[in-house]
Amino acid sequence: MAELEDDLKQWLARRDPSDAFTEKVMGRVRNQGRRRPPVLARWVIAGSIAASLVMGGYFWREQERADRARGMKARDELVQALEITSAKLEKARAIVLQSLKEKSL
């Protein structure tokens, strides 16, 4: 068994890959680096996107609120104008009715 184990150690001894091996690995590492930004940059990009979404959401909500407030104000003004018009019409009607009564007497 010792002879077999010696043969195995010799047969399976480490050997070097081709001379270009390290350069091939580094080429793939560089390509990967170009495809994928470093960890810090990935976090910065992800953080920027998240911040943009939050800010966008906030401004959109504020815009909605302002539009709604303007709408409510316009509605109140319209109601007020209609009330004034209505009051004036009522007053005119009363005057017309009064003058008709006086004429018939």
Add this chain to the structure above:
Amino acid sequence: MENASRKLVEAALANEDAFAAIVDRHKAMVYSIGYNFFQSRDTAEDIGQDVFLELFRHLTSIESDVHLTHWLRQATTRKCIDHARWRKSHRVTTLEEAPEPSVRPAAVDPFMAGALRERIQALPERKRLVVILRFQEEMELEEIAGVLEMPLNTVKSTLHRALQVLKRRLSVVRSTYG
């Protein structure tokens, strides 16, 4: 933690040359596991490149030189098994897998070396890896159990059975060729 190796890993995170130094230091180990498993230079180089690329992605998790060696051995053996399974499912055979006598260690009888290579290739994947890690890397059985994530007793019995098979078959070759 070994400061020197940790420094090398930290340098490799920032500097390409430092990572190239790690590749140079460990390429023979990684390549040889793949070569002894497949008897194919091309396959061994492809697996070796994949392993180092994966290492580059996981550099921050490496804690020491011992951890780095363990990580590389484990990643290489896993890739060997995955690739062997892929080849089985795709029935891949390459002409390049013929042996290359010029790179064989000279001390081994060529007939015996050829017979030994065939016998090792005929072993099931796990048995083959146990033999490679034991005799290429000269690892202790506990270390092999750690790398292959197998119980120690299973590693012992697997190695014993593999050696029995190799011995039996090689004795036939010896008696045939004198």
